[in-house]
Amino acid sequence: MGQIVDINGNPIERKVLDQQQTAQLGWLKSSYEEHPSLGLTPQKLYRILESAELGYLLPQSDLFTDMEEKDAHIFAEMSKRKRVLLTLDWDVQPPRNASATEKKLAQWVRECLQDMTFFEDMLLDSLDGIGHGFAALEITWERVEGMWLPQAITRRPQRWFMTPWDDRDDIRLRGIEVMGQPLWQFGWILHRHRAKSGYVSRSGLHRVLVWPYLFKNYGVRDIMEFLEIYGIPLRLGKYPAGASEDEKSTLLRAVTGIGHNAAGIIPQEMQIDFKEASSGSGHAPHLSLIDYMERSQSKVILGGTLTSQADGKSSTHALGNVHNEVRHDLMVSDARQLEATITRDLIYPIVALNKGVTDLRRLPRLVFETREPEDMKLYADSLPKLVAMGLPVPVDWAREKLSIPAAQDGDDVLVIPQPLQALPPEFRPAPAPETPPPAKQVRLTYRPVVQNAHGETIYPDQAQLDDTISGLPAAPLAAGMDKLLAPVIQAIRNGETPDSAIEALLTAQPDMDEGALAELLARAMFVADIWGRVNGGN
Template sequence: MEQVRTSQIVDAAGKPVQVREALSEEQTSKLGFISKEFENHPSGGLTPRKLASILQAAEQGNLVEQADLFEDMEEKDAHVFAEMSKRKRALMGVDWDVVAPRNADKKEEALAEEVKEWLLDMEDFEDHLFDIGDAIGKGYSMLELGWHKLGKTLLPTLEHQSARLFTIDENDRKKILLRNSGGRGDELWPFGWVTHVHKAKSGSIARGGLHRILAWPYLFKNYSIRDLAEFLEVYGIPMRLGTYPSGASDEEKNTLLRAVIGIGHSAAGIMPDGMDVDFKEAAKGASDPYQFMINWCESVQSKAILGGTLTSTAQNTGLGSNLGDIHNEVRHDLLVSDVRQIAGTLNRDLLWPMVALNIPGADPRRGPRIKFISEEGEELNERAERDKLLFDMGYRLNQEKLTEIYGEGYEPVPTNTPEQNDAARPNAAATAAAKAGDNETELDGVVNQLATQAQSPLDDLYNRIKSLLEEVDDNGGTLEDFQDRLVEAFGFLDPEELADVIQMALATAELAGRYEVSEND
């Protein structure tokens, strides 16, 4: 490290910086008692007035209470935790690459490959993406860099630091400082931090986190859960009333009371002869209002975090899980936004410091950059398969949309006229009847029907349905099994489109059924 000529180091913006301190130790080592503080857990006894006070204090620079509240929200609210976990863990599954700048020469391409090797050799790089994703909820996420030498190369280690250790500059609300005992905050050391500020919405750092939006439904839901618990305590248990004869002694009364209490919990008890226990019907009441409020709050939370609700609460419609898959596209838009923001942070605070410290004279304008591959390969193949099925059902992309998705260079091919298609199509029912044998199962006639229909313009779609039928038939399945398989195979379609597929298949099945009836006659 002593060989690095720190006087010639520039940051990603090309400004000269001093990095000697960052290379020698971590800045948090100078925090003292601040790093040993315990969280305050402000969610205890949270009220609208207290919540408003916490949020307002954060806007004025005191981020500690807000950071502690956000930690409590993810810890105490299982729904928020689950939805935020989906959002953050999605980052870990995105492929990435390190690319050279445009019109790169061989030296720049070689540098990009070398930096990629550095990242691949970095321990738990994808786990650090999860930590960076903490900024989605809190507005910012801070990873401290610790530099070490491997051979002749300076490489960093990353450690996520608690959001409560930081504040914002009172003169610049978009600048993060490290807390100090004086209360004003210290400047962050250059090349000492990966500082990711995530924009869930535009505004200052204190107001940019998604948890600011989630805090209010979190509060309202807690009120509803508490009210529901009180309701169940009052209305959920029938009253038990013990009666004793006149003249009973205090000891007999106490025995009866213990028996009444014991019956409520153990469903068993004893009492002296002549005493009775009556169970009164629980008071009438309904938990629906409380449950409605809880469901509403969770629905709002899902919309804010994932952009929709079906990804987390698929309804019991027979198509619920597949409707959730449709909404994954909405979440994909959020994923693209997340990785783009994170890529900018990594290029500025991680990749460029590694290049600047190891490649003397490197130009920050021509440095290698990390690129997340968020919509290529398999996803494009799935889109092509879906578009082909929709085309088979009578829907087609216009030329503008086709070029937007798949690029230029495509021309329409001539297609047969409807008259030619009708002339080429044989009588499906007659063909099925001719091929039917004495030992047909319930689905054999349907398979034969589809064998002839596959010659129509809907060849591919019919063939897929036919293969499903054959598979169900081979396994001794029924038409109900066949319908379930249709939902599984074509569930990614919109509900109306899926209904068209099922209608087409079952219509053919009906023809086969009529054929069997005619044979029996």
């Protein structure tokens, strides 16, 4: 392997690929949480926070862990804050003005991350830094088909770390060294989450939640004491004068046990009275304190209260939408910070180890889809009108507003069938050739010229002649005759006899029936004769 450097240009150590750094600090895994939330007071809390500012993070980390375990409200709200990022789509994008090689590299990194079955668990563990101020995940590398890829990414408790007194933002492992051990490059995903400004020990969200957590515990303790004292009716036993000590003990045992067993026996001379429980000072102040602290916790974690619970009075749909917008801003901030961490501590090592790319500025980067698509119905109605009025609307702007990616080469895209009139002329299909309507088939009735008994030739009258001529299919007949009689006409022009002309016709049309040919010629001669007589008479 060639010389590989980290993002700061420092060469990495080869051992980071063979073993975990914490493997050399086995005693860390055998240390257990101290649970400083037990008996927490303002004075004790102050000392815990102060020691964290001096670099000793162990008590503060254990307290933050206890807070999420013991306070159901904090756990629920933090779970919303962290898990909302798991619902976002993500992608690996190349740098601006990327070359073909950089685009191909981004595609390769995307496939590497998609193949990691623990990728979502890694995201969730990294978001633990929202409360603590940082989250450290150790990478275990393996060689797969000639490439170095993460085999596992394991969360390490914040109590394993410290900050040196001379650099309060430098996170190190607690070791035998007073100043701790620096983290190995390419061995860790170190997510520093700035929920608030300040050093790493003070940038976590739980630093703000510790005080509502403490005061809420006071309210819970007080209401439990109230229920213990005033929640059970007073049982008063009465014994007669002169009762012995054994009789008194029997009565006391009966009074004590009757609250749990709801049954007991006593001598007839004794009696037990049940007194109505006193209301004391009431439970309302304690519940009000708990409710106020939970509201404060919701505001700290989600930026509002109406997205977490409704009080039945001030909660409205409109106010809830406003609070959801605040929560979306927090989600975007969390996503942007996590993007930078994954790009720096995971993508960069993978690319540097396998592809030799060490320029952080030209590195593929992880990007979450945090944009909220606009109302498509509104834009679909307004954009065509604005464009028709002459307003130039950039396509990239419209895509960004509607969260519609640009189609790549080879992508199937949606289309709306349009009528042919709406298409440009060059995209219209060629019109089908028009076929003439079929000629009207008229059956020609042949009326031969006949002679009467005196040998006189009889012709139809003028009306009959007009009907006969008008009923003849002149155009089809003429076209057919021109084709059929062409050999005959040519033979006559060549000086052939009529018999030779007929023979030429049969030779040219061998499939024609002689009877059909004779019929056709007779009709043609009849038409010619009638036409001549009519026009000659005029």
